[in-house]
Amino acid sequence: MVATVLKLRYRVLGNTLSRSVWQLIGFIAGALWAVSVLGMLVIGLVALSIFQGLEVARVVSVLGGALLVLGWIIAPVLVAGVDTTVDAPRLAPFPLSTRQIMQVLTATGITGIPGIATGIAALATIVLWLRWPIAAVVALPCIALGVLTCVVATRFMATLSAGLGQGRRGREVIGTIVLALLILSGPIVTSVLSLVDRGADLGVRFTQIAVAVSWTPLGAAWAVPGDIAAGEWLPALLKLLIALATVALLWVLWHRALEASITSPPRRSAAKARAGSLGWFGRMPTGGVGATWARSLTSWLHDPRYSRQLLIVPLLPIVFAFAGGIDGGLFLLSPLLIALMLAIVGYTDISYDGTAFTAVLAAGVRGRADRLGRTLGAAVIGIPITVVLTIVVVAITGRGETLPALLGGALGIVLAGYGVSAVSSALIVMPVAGPGDSPFKSVPGQSFLTSLSVFAVWGVCIVVSAPALVIALISVFTGQALLGWIALAVGVVVGIAAVVVGIVVGGRTLDRTGPDLLARMKAFPR
């Protein structure tokens, strides 16, 4: 049974890759990246085992292992997404017991690309214990236990998120909260680090943390070989029990969650607006521009795929404040980085329409009207955010004289971004998660394409906003207030010019490429 599903899963992967060259390239690039990271890791571990003693090996093993488990639990939301080729709802029609489904899902998790990579990385830690043969032998089952913890935990999280978020809204909220926690995890870790023994150097602090973590479900399995090597048999036994109990508990919890989710499939939450409440559609002027504007604004406010990107924005300065303090230059310049984030949010706007873009195309709206509507929708949200956050950041640092310069630089970047996006989104579409999809869903081949075109868009965006940016930076670092006002003027004027050019050029492009974009989106895997 398990073997059949595994075969099926690789067949699906093979078919997907053979269907599109770009996904194949993305897959190969991802595989190469994983192999190179693994190679460096193994080299590092070997070097560690040769040149360092037992204490360092124990710290590395525990902290590395704990991070791995943590990564398996939370990373799917942010970067990769769980592979949904085989998941519980798809297996539900077949005559399989819940236990069998769990076995199948665990097996597919271990044999997936991330699973294999994790397995190899974990096995490589054996070299750390080669000098202590008993520890090396014991390490093998402990590694298996650790990897199993990773896979079962990630599956449990996925099931839980589907079960908890019975409705559409619930799932979206969970995804957003997890993302926010993740972004703030940097500051959280720094503050934890500063909590333990302030006087000690970093190495001692890490050791203290490792000792604490080795008693938690995250680190227990990874700590056992090190304890044995050090001759601490009782702690080793206790930690092994903790690790076993962790997997057992996760398995039981997952069993319950899965049973609940299979017997009560996600209900439709009938979120009802009052009939006659038209939202933005009642306020905007009729016509292509007004209609697109209203829809774009509705998406920015209600579609989690847009609003989640907005959420990152106010968190950025907080991260910088923790990293470098509010007196640091990084915090003062964070409005510019916010602007860079905001500038690219809409660079492949039409991808988010998906095949619903048919409605736009069938209505025969001119490209220029569509571009203008989308830009207005983005600007109504983006410009106020930029201005307010810049003012707040400057107010906190108390360096009021830099406000015009920073405002000029930030607005210059955002407006240039709107101009560039107006053209780029008429040229580029890429597979994205659908509006109602689980935040855990991954879209194959997306990450490679995304990273390529994002950098291109950023490049153009920085070139266009360079005049304002350079003047603004000079003004901030030399303290010349007059230059700041010039930067503001240049940023706004050049930015608006970029938007106008972008709308005209992008509009003409869209008139030409519209049907081709739709044809490409229809061919995306669903």
Next chain:
Amino acid sequence: MVPTGSFYGLVGPNGAGKTTTLSMATGLLRPDAGTVWVHGVDVWADPVAAKAMIGNLADGVRLFDRLTGEQLITYTAMMFGLPREEIAARTADLLTLMDLREAAGTIVADYSAGMTKKVALACALVHAPRLLVLDEPFESVDPVSAANIEDVLRGYTASGGTVIVSSHSMDLVQRMCDHVAVIAAGSVLAAGTVDEVRAGETLQDRFVSLVGGRHVSEGPQWLRQS
């Protein structure tokens, strides 16, 4: 060639090219060769003017399903540039016509398949097009709603509007359409008035003899229960 004021059926087996044909005719899919004319306008030379005359129900595409039904119809009307006071009245009429009054404030993602089809149909009608192109309009629509919509479409053609529908239901085509084209594997096998095409047989039998592929069998042995 679809005559003005006709109710034109497009039938063919799965994968025959019905959706592809209709997409090319409405300016959604660029044809490799050939031209499409709607009331004297070349669709691919002047798409904006052509699309203003066409009401289109595409099959197998998403709607902007984060909007409520009412918002979606209003949005479509705005895209066609209808005056504001007209939009409210037409939206209300269409919601009543499609039996969607109750669901007006529910977002379209929470609609059932049939309700989604009906709201898409409402969007195709809202700008009072001269030509309606409907791809599988009655799929999963309940019989009562289907009968109501049929009446409206008959009235529409009687007043000079033109309807093109694709369908798998021969009964429906024979009952509603005055013209029909049978296509398979991308080419037209027969076209004309329904009576010409069916040549004395039922449309169902005529279709099968044109397209072929019917085999008489009771199914495989292992599927039989006794």
